[in-house]
Amino acid sequence: MKILEGLNDFQSKAVTTVEGPVLVVAGPGTGKTLTIVRRIAYLVEQGIKPEHILAVTFTNRAAREMCERTYALLGSRTQTIFIGTFHLLGITIMEHVSGHELLLYGRDEQLELIRSLTGLTSKKAFQLVEKISRIKNCIEGCDSTTREFFDLYEEARKDRKAYDLDDLLTIPIQLLQDKSDLEAFQFQYIMVDEYQDINPVQYKFIKTLGRKTQHICGVGDADQSIYAFRGSHLENFLNFTDDFPGTKQIALTHHYRSTEKILHASQRLIEHNQKRIGTSLSTIREEGVPITIVSLPDGHTECYAIIEEIEKRIGGTSHYMLMKRNISNHRGEISYRFSDFAVLVRTNGQATEIAESLKMSGIPFQRIGRITYSRNRELINHFQSMLSNLPETLDYSLLMKEMEKKGKIVPEDRELMENLFVAYGNASPREAIHAIIHEFMLRSSGDEFNSNADVVTVSTLHAAKGLEFRVVFIAGVEDGLIPFRTSQETVDMEEERRLFYVGMTRAKDELLLLYARERFLYGNRSIRLPSPFIQEIPEEYVQHIFVPERVKEKKSNQMELFS
């Protein structure tokens, strides 16, 4: 197998530079995952033992993709390579040390514990749980009142022999420090995906794991750091070279996703940031069409414009459009599918508005977010209730059947569960159930983006990171939304600009930026101004459409927003 096949020079260099600290600067659409996967394969081909290789990610989605693609290259040799999230690594270390399965608390269990301890209202308790989590992740300090609750919680948690998700990071750091002879986790070659997003605790975790090796590879992009609010520390990435002396920095500069106009426009925008590693990207793609900036009278017409633009490209699905296409506008070939489109917004509230409009118009869509979380939660609860009265032996097929009656599992879960039952077939029922709970907590993704379904994607800008679409709409490109302003706190303009940059660079062929001049917000009609970031995109890359406020028109003209 040719490991360097199809790679460009920069990617090849990143793959073959394995000795000592390496920083791979991987902008959007530069083949980051491909490079990491080939690098893993390269290490194995060089004779490095698979169990000495570690690749950590933040999300299950990323871990799964990396794992599958590595498996496609290496087959069964992939199995002893640790490819997984920080949390999965953490619990693996903890269970290795303790020698048995651990009881893991998710947010719901934490909440229940806090409520039973304090009697707080559920909202207050939830805020406290979140605060405890931030404290454990060193995102914020601990004031004296919180301290009392914190200690109370910790004591009760230890009494119950339970661990929360944050413990999966903090405790392994202690374990690795105390037991310098944790041979199973003496990784020689460490790769950290999305290095720009690591928080202080994850940083310490990496530093501790990497004490005995020099071969640490950070992969990421300073321009896509968008999680400061949950503790991401961009400086870790920017200081990598000083932090690990002798670092070889390799930038992947060939861009494969967006047209030249979209790429150049987003590059010019992000160049307004100070905190970055200035690498310039060049695309292999054609010039493309200009970015369309649409000024609309209000939020409703914004939704309408999106629907109309989708229908225009798809050939029409509403009765109106179907009629129109059949009579006069048939193009013979439908060049776009619904799954080619994404609508990106700043807040979930906007996403709901867009989703409702799409529903009305009959356009199929999926929302990316944390919606499916509750289904996993239900399964976990079910398994946890089983732990209390376990039978001697467990008939898995019977169990599956029972749950399908009760309607507890949907077909998508079935496969995952069947695999799990096979995997844990030899374990005791208790062990198996524990393992399955972990599996659902730590390996099944809550975001559930289905890339196969032919539906339009509706997502926040944050949740769209890592995805790509032929046509991207960014709605609500207004001052106050992008950048998002609250009355109180000052905005981090660079962070907001990065978020907008992430949104723009999701687009392959077409990018449409929409803003309303007036919007119904919090019950008030408010006058809106376009986002200041629009000014930062040079005119040569854009075309403007101004949709005037609709004066009373004949019904037949209402469908056409653009002349």
Place this chain on the structure above:
DNA sequence: GGTGAAGTGGTTTTT
């Protein structure tokens, strides 16, 4: 300690 009027603020999210 409990009630109602007045005041305030409203994002982003993984494991």
Place this chain on the structure above:
DNA sequence: CCACTTCACC
């Protein structure tokens, strides 16, 4: 607009 907090007053 709506959910929540604050504060004056009983």
